[in-house]
Structure formats: structure tokens, C-alpha cells
Amino acid sequence: MVNFKEVLLVVNPISGGISKKEIIEKVRERLQKLSVGFHLYTTSGKEDIQDIKNLIGDKKIDHLLVGGGDGTINLVADAIKELDVSMGIIPAGSANGLAVNLNIPKQLDKQIDIALGGHYINMDVLCLNEIICLHMSDLGINAELIRNYEDSSIRGKFGYLLQSLPTLIQSEFPFHFTIETEDFKREEKAVLLGIANANKYGTGANVNPKGKPDDGVFEILIFKRLNFMEIIKTLRNEVDLDPSVVEILPVKSARIKCRKPEAFQADGEYLGKVTDVQIRILPQKLKIAVPKPN
Numbered sequence: 001m002v003n004f005k006e007v008l009l010v011v012n013p014i015s016g017g018i019s020k021k022e023i024i025e026k027v028r029e030r031l032q033k034l035s036v037g038f039h040l041y042t043t044s045g046k047e048d049i050q051d052i053k054n055l056i057g058d059k060k061i062d063h064l065l066v067g068g069g070d071g072t073i074n075l076v077a078d079a080i081k082e083l084d085v086s087m088g089i090i091p092a093g094s095a096n097g098l099a100v101n102l103n104i105p106k107q108l109d110k111q112i113d114i115a116l117g118g119h120y121i122n123m124d125v126l127c128l129n130e131i132i133c134l135h136m137s138d139l140g141i142n143a144e145l146i147r148n149y150e151d152s153s154i155r156g157k158f159g160y161l162l163q164s165l166p167t168l169i170q171s172e173f174p175f176h177f178t179i180e181t182e183d184f185k186r187e188e189k190a191v192l193l194g195i196a197n198a199n200k201y202g203t204g205a206n207v208n209p210k211g212k213p214d215d216g217v218f219e220i221l222i223f224k225r226l227n228f229m230e231i232i233k234t235l236r237n238e239v240d241l242d243p244s245v246v247e248i249l250p251v252k253s254a255r256i257k258c259r260k261p262e263a264f265q266a267d268g269e270y271l272g273k274v275t276d277v278q279i280r281i282l283p284q285k286l287k288i289a290v291p292k293p294n
């Protein structure tokens with residue numbers, strides 16, 4: 001038994017460079033079997049948030065499914081963050097960082113089981129200068145890497161790797177910034193300043209092992225230097241990172257001011273260079289389907 005009546009499937013036709021036909025047909029079939037209404041919205045890249053909100057109202061949608069990458073998921077999250085509707089994800093992007101964090105499996109049938117399965121968490125939503133972030137944002141070297149990757153013609157993990165060396169050579173790290181929260185003000189320098197709602201990057205690196213996406217708190221990660229052994233530890237999901245390499249500060253709101261403009265990314269999307277990031281959290285605003293707990 002499912003506890004919703006009208007489902008809207010939002011698909012991004014260009015994400016991940018793959019056809020969404022199989023996703024659409026399988027979801028349609030499954031909902032028909034469950035006697036649940038099926039509605040489809042294909043993103044255009046323009047006015048999608050407003051169009052989705054209008055459809056939710058017009059068709060009385062009570063659950064959404066997203067077939068796309070992190071950018072498409074964030075767009076839907078933005079549309080529903082103040083509404084009493086839930087969502088499930090069918091990862092279909094070039095980057096699927098949220099799916100990695102929520103342990104969504106690779107097989108489409110299992111993804112649909114989970115997206116319609118009735119097990120949820122109420123995720124916190126981060127707003128960074130009013131831009132939605134669900135898993136991981138940062139300033140500094142990783143954002144520079146993403147910018148160079150977006151500009152390059154070689155895609156996939158190999159393209160990402162290929163960009164690492166020139167980015168590391170050209171980057172002027174560390175950079176200086178201040179962090180101001182309700183409890184403290186600190187001046188710091190870092191090679192990478194992470195803002196984490198979840199544990200991992202889409203690559204699987206577990207940089208925030210103790211973070212929880214539904215606890216009303218996010219973490220600021222100050223990477224003081226690049227250390228090969230610590231990077232390996234994050235890839236192995238080890239929980240004790242060396243505090244002289246990365247310091248982790250759990251907070252509920254923060255403002256970050258950089259001395260010079262720094263590269264900035266949220267959930268894998270490059271957002272330009274910034275000097276000022278205002279971060280607020282919308283606690284437990286997003287009801288999102290996850291695998292059944294063991």
C-alpha cells in the first residue's frame with residue numbers, strides 16, 4: 001500500500017547524456033499496477049521551478065519522482081521545500097552525489113522500489129546565498145577543479161582526473177577567510193573550505209564521516225593542507241580524519257567572507273567566484289525516500 005494518489009515524474013532530457021525512455025515507461029507501468037495517477041514533466045532549463053509548482057497545485061500531486069542528476073534534484077527540492085509533498089530519486093545524471101549519500105543502488109527496478117517504497121528521511125536543506133544545496137558545497141580547489149572540468153571537452157571521471165594536475169599547479173592556495181556563526185568568529189586559511197549537509201562527494205570520498213543530513217546541523221570543513229594519506233582515508237570511509245589536516249565544525253548558520261574572490265560550487269555545479277557566502281539551514285524540510293533501514 002502506498003500513501004499517495006498522484007505522482008509527478010520530473011525528467012531532465014539532457015542529464016547524463018542518456019535517454020529517459022526506460023525510466024518513464026517503468027515508472028508508468030509500476031504506478032498503473034498500484035492504481036496511482038501518473039503525470040510527467042520534462043524540464044526545459046527555463047522556469048522549471050514555477051512550472052513544477054503549478055503542476056503540483058493543478059494535479060493535486062502528493063509525491064514526486066526525479067529522473068535526473070543533482071541539478072535536477074535540487075530544482076525539484078527548491079520547488080517543494082515549503083510544500084507538504086514527498087519525493088524519490090532515480091539517479092540519471094553525470095553526477096549523482098545525493099544518490100551516493102543516500103545509498104541508492106544502481107539498478108533501475110530497485111531505484112523505483114525505493115522511490116515508491118514509503119521509507120523516508122526528513123532532510124535538511126541548505127541555502128547558500130539562497131541557492132539550494134543538499135549534499136556538499138565548497139570554496140577553493142575542488143570548485144576550481146569543477147570549473148575546469150566543465151570547460152573541458154573530456155567528460156567522466158577520467159576528464160576530472162585529467163584536470164586535477166593543471167588545477168593544482170595554477171591554484172593560489174591556501175586562501176584566507178573569516179567564519180562568523182552565532183557562537184564564534186574565526187580567521188582561517190585553507191586549501192578547501194567545505195560546507196557539508198551529508199557525508200560524501202559524488203566520487204565517494206567520505207569527508208564528513210559524522211555528519212547527518214537530517215539533524216538540523218551542517219558542518220564546515222577546513223582543509224588546512226592537502227595530504228595524500230587523509231585523502232585515501234576519506235575514500236575508505238574511515239571516520240577519524242587527522243584534525244591537523246581537516247577541522248570539522250558543526251554549526252546551524254554561518255557567514256563566510258573571503259579576502260579575495262574564490263571559486264565556489266554547490267552539489268557539483270560551479271557557481272563562479274565569490275567573496276561572501278551566507279548559509280542558512282531549513283531543518284528537515286525535504287521528505288525524501290531512502291532504502292529500508294537494515
Ligand SMILES: Nc1ncnc2c1ncn2[C@@H]1O[C@H](COP(=O)(O)OP(=O)(O)OP(=O)(O)O)[C@@H](O)[C@H]1O
Pocket residue numbers: 012013014015016017043044045046068069070071072073092093094095096268
Ligand atoms: N531541456 C533542457 N535543455 C537544456 N538544459 C536543461 C534542460 N532541462 C534541464 N536543463 C539543465 O540541466 C541542468 C541540470 O542537470 P543535472 O545536474 O541534473 O544533470 P547532469 O547530467 O549531472 O548535468 P551536469 O553534467 O551539468 O552536472 C540544469 O542546469 C538545468 O537548467
